[in-house]
Amino acid sequence: MIAPVMIREAGAEACPAVATLESACFDVPWSITAVRSLLDDGLTRVWEARTSQATVGAAILRIVAGEGELLRIAVHPDLRRQGIGRVLLRAVLSAVADACPLGVYLEVRASNIAARHLYAREGFAENGRRKGYYDAPPEDAILMHWRPAAPAS
Template sequence: MSAVRIERTGPDSAARMADVHAVCFQRFWSAGEIAAMMQMPTTLGLVARSGDATVGMALYRIAADEAELLTIGVVPERRGQGVGEQILWRGEHEAAARGARRMFLEVSTLNTAAKSLYLGHGYVQIGCRRGYYGDGSDALVLEKTLASDGQGSGSKLITPLSE
């Protein structure tokens, strides 16, 4: 299995990103939707590449001192291999380099793998949106304080998520 590279990307990668999104989510974003988001100067697009294949993707919005992870996905055959962690880590660093001091995201209470990833990276729950997703599941609102080097500035103590 070849190594994974995390690369910044633009609207020209929207189709590849949409392909990854489609295998990761029931309600996926089209290439047109992704390209439109990536036209905005506040959007950061990242792809994980293994050889010629796109195996993961993420979109972030960065404005002033705040950033939001809009979506992140890894193709099923590459899950559990650290690809999502690499994409998340790179996004945090890119956001911090652009002046963001806090990162926000939403995750379904049913997505145990993603919750574990975010908790392992120092995110803490700051809210809950009841019935947010199409399947009726709640969205946990998570936040992480970023230091100037992109790492969390808080302690390594992890606050458990409420279900």
């Protein structure tokens, strides 16, 4: 079991840690420059999942015209299947619900069954497929969409 994890929205100071996490999690990681460029666009936000020692997860989401796009969500490979991704995703969706009345979209590798199940458990519905969307290795993307709950009357 890992130490307690804190979720926080972060700024440019998180770029080095997020880029390091990218390298541990993705076949084609985003560089520190790429992450910083996203944060500088004024539309993109980043959240960190941290223990007292390190960043163990991160999520990057862009908001445009009332819609969000979850660009990345990652948990360090050594710490997966411990609920960090679920807690991180819930925190992000809660933080952006008001800013994204039209919902949040994402793409996920068709073979990433664990992620697809996580998204479905958190209210995302599959709504399409992009053939050959991913490289390294080539693979289809499953499109998913989440809508915030309607406000209580």
